Amino acid sequence: MAARKRQSRNKASDGGERAFLAAYDASAFPHPSVAVDVALVTIVEGALRAVLVRREEHPAKGAWALPGGFVGMDESLDAAAARVLATKVGVEGVFVEQLYTFGAVKRDPRTRVIAVAYYALVHPGLLERAPLNGNTVLAELAVPWRGESGGDVGAVRPEGGRLKLAFDHAAMLGLVVLRLRGKLDYAPIGFELLPRHFTLRQLQEVHETILGKRLNKDSFRRRMLASGRIRATGRREADVGHRPAALYRFARRTKR
Template sequence: MQSEQQYLQNYDPSEFRRPSVTVDILIFTIEDKKLKLLLIRRNMHPYMGKWAIPGGFLQMEESADEAAARRIREEAGVENVHLEQLYTFSAVNRDPRTRVISIAYLATVPFGKLKFHAGTGAEEAALFTVSGLSEESLSLTSPGGEVITGQDLAFDHSEIIRCAVQRMRGKLDYTELAFGFLEDPSAFSLSELRLIHEAILDRKLDIGNFRRTIKREYEATGRIKERSVEKGSVGRPAMLYTYQSDSGH
């Protein structure tokens, strides 16, 4: 009987067909009280001219997490932001080129940190407002007011985007995901945090109920602490808070 070392030396990797693997990064931010998503317009086949989620193929020498960190650095110019694995999309015919499995990641980025540009395989990049979402449909609005739907997106990216937004909405009540959008976690108001929640949920929240919930869930547990009163504000000054990062979002 051959040893493990002999088996590995004689192993033929071509015996099994191997799919390609990509990482696709959903880079969300909030601007003007709206949830926005970074998309790139493809300048090559397949889906030339279609809008798509930034991403790229996984290299042999890197993990999926390392590839995701590399791509968000290349596409959005940011590091050290909240980045979590969303889901693996593996429909057999999702890519017309060959068998391609996509590992999708969700990133929450403060607007002031974004430095995006069109990378390899793209002719332009833009922030689209998430303007309509249901389980079966999606609409996004470009900076110029153009409205696109799932049919205007490459691959299965409409499904991926819907999954990401629904994931964010579902996690607001039991995670600290919203704090990843704060421009300055060391000095923010509860109004700023509420506007982030409203942008993600796409609906208004009761101000009093929101404040009570945040104080109960976060201030009482020490995850946010009062810092100072906002200077230079009109009317009653707002209390500023500091976010004490926990083990994650």
């Protein structure tokens, strides 16, 4: 689906055309800058949450923003997103996918900045190693439940109140939720929010959290088992005060 290309850093070597290329170097003219903003999303306590960092500088100083950074001349967009995740949040090797590119003229009051938004999914257990200091927060994404009124999809609230978000980052988070909802049925994104081994109930809770509505337990179970995307591990959960559920893991191939 999303073209995820990993580009090797082969250095430029167009010998004969160099003079020509220089003449067409678009960077000689003023043009927009490009940044990546990454929404690192997880689920804690039954709510979608995203990592936000407090801006130390103008513009929007003091507001909360998605971790981001400008795209270097020699790194791909995907690489820039991974770098931002590793540098600013300390997370590596997680699911990352491009979301949308925001290009309104005045979205950044400084200069013209085009932002390529990414979203990443991670099991909260992996976030424990990433220190969330005072300048970083795991904010709950407001996802109105079925029948529940009020609240924009994806708007952010910390613990009841509402955080002021910089730039158009609130729109980015709203789009993340919509994208997750749209892809949940046909893309293996639910598993990214769970540990390697999980129960069917845990998987259902992830789906319910993303979709913002309750699902029928039996139908969900049948659908998942028939999808061929999960495989029984033969193990069971432990230390629960009742019959333990079977543990499954994600199966890459759709076997039928």
